[in-house]
Amino acid sequence: MTEGATQPVTRATLEDVARAAGVSLATVDRVVNRREGVRAKTVARVEAAVAKLGYRADLAAARLARGQTFRFAFVLPTGSNSFMTNLTEQVARTAGWLAGHRGFIDIHHVDVFDPDVLAGALENLSPAYQGVAVIALDHPRVRAAIDELVARGVAVVTLVSDAPSSSRVHYVGIDNPAAGRTAATLMGRFLAGREGTVAVIAGSLSLRDHTERQFGFHQILSSEYANLSALPVIEGRDDSDRTRDLTAALLARHADLRGIYCCGAGNRGIADALEASGRAREVVWITHELTEHTRRFLVRGTLDAVINQDAGHEARSAARVLLAHCSGEPISPDQERIRIDIFLRDNLP
Amino acid sequence: MTEGATQPVTRATLEDVARAAGVSLATVDRVVNRREGVRAKTVARVEAAVAKLGYRADLAAARLARGQTFRFAFVLPTGSNSFMTNLTEQVARTAGWLAGHRGFIDIHHVDVFDPDVLAGALENLSPAYQGVAVIALDHPRVRAAIDELVARGVAVVTLVSDAPSSSRVHYVGIDNPAAGRTAATLMGRFLAGREGTVAVIAGSLSLRDHTERQFGFHQILSSEYANLSALPVIEGRDDSDRTRDLTAALLARHADLRGIYCCGAGNRGIADALEASGRAREVVWITHELTEHTRRFLVRGTLDAVINQDAGHEARSAARVLLAHCSGEPISPDQERIRIDIFLRDNLP
């Protein structure tokens, strides 16, 4: 049954619409771009013609005619862990793509973990930017800086870590409490009824994303897996050496340690300690972000699951959202939703 | 440290390049579009200027000037399960997006499960199409039909189910053996050492994707989980009623049934049988494709995990790949890779 809504081979243009509606090009332009000074009756006539011909503006021509260019700033952390390095690279790639669409991205590296430094960077951003993507800190000064940018008419999206109470137009990142809950379910099910303790290692509890993850993790673990009890959260500060020592101490102190959930970075330290202890196989280890390191640990079997956010998707999504916002186009929420990826050894990309 | 590669506010145009290279516009055009008749020395001069100015063609302007439009056919199954319905809807949405980029999509519904019908549909496709996306069947006649299309200069991508030995330019879909392995690992780990049998239910073994999934599943189950033994594969023909009866029979016959892996559709039948038996909680059930139904079963706890492929992503990716192929632009493999999503109750979108 080779049926199908066969469409015209050649698109309808504004001129076709004008002819069909019996009005001039200028009037059609007024209607489709929602300008003032057209009678309701005429508007209806034009819209009917648009619907009848299935007219859709040629985006290429519209962009060209409008001739605007866009400048966006991406505010990313200074030299940091593998995930952030990867994110930076993905943003750079996205910049290459955007350049073909009259958009320019500048990458600004700042110490995003210091609220004053981050807020200062946002405040001092060149007024040339129509959009800003920032790995936010949920802190009053940062919120204020974001709000001021927005007040100035700049589109701001938060990236990876949100500042929900600010007036940013969009958050590009995963649902972190849900990610924590997902980790807890995997932990609980992989341990399948065994009794013991579970350690939770965070990078820093001042980062909203880490806090939210461990919140979600504890929520599910305590309500659904009574056989497991969580140890107090440890701050590894995303540092491998420090994390290794902390993990080694945990393993030594708790003979009944059954699982480790790391909601930040510093995974190389965990792997070292775990492998040195000889308990790598029996302890279930779940962490975040797929990097060359975590991939290796996963393949080797030391690491059991990785909860991931796709940095490439995030970079592209941020750029798309900023572009759409600045040019008044709609976004499709479906496409811009960042998924919580679960990677096991078997579904590695 | 508000550093950053600050770029020019205004893009370099072809004219800028011409001026910088000390040649005419026509020569620059010849170089960037790789036309004949330019001395190697001049080519180098122009390319140096391009690099120096960071020139990138304005895609909007280029598309406009080229003025070509594209027609693609999407060959999808006739009225089928939830996944296919969803896929159809996503393709329709993608068509809306493509229409803004001078591309048109016609959807053709055929019985893709019958090789002759499918091959016939492909053979009778209007020559107006520059690209075709098809849910393929790995069958000689279908392969031949695809090869003929390709020979005629039509870009063909396979969607969801591949025909690897054909000459299609791209496969848009997940790695099905890997998906099966992923399901097996989840099954094995959720069952954590318990002994018993595991049932595998496929839609039809003539579909390459189902076969590959159960192949991957068996591979891991037999090599890594000696405590579990797989029962012979059952064909549910993606039909809920039939699948319900088969599942009920399985449950009755095998008291030691610990898990069910369904690599096709018909999930409502499995849920019915499982819930009627009162063993829903103890039997681990893993299936494919997130639909309104599987979502419900997941939330309810009857279903333990869903392996998913994102239909929206697949539809958009197929369109992007066809468009890129037809207009000679490169694709970014990273963005077009369809991921194997794992959904638990906690990370539902």
Next chain:
DNA sequence: CAGAATTTGTGTTGCGCACCTCAAAAATTG
């Protein structure tokens, strides 16, 4: 019904590029 206000039409320009023609210049050949 004249005058004012509103609505509509005509016309133009330019965005950046692809693609084309024809002539001029340069390099190569016999």
Next chain:
DNA sequence: CAATTTTTGAGGTGCGCAACACAAATTCTG
């Protein structure tokens, strides 16, 4: 060195639309 070939330049056109200016037609007001 002339004849030929190759390379380059100049210039134009049009893609579909946005944006604008100004004139004409229509409607509304007193």
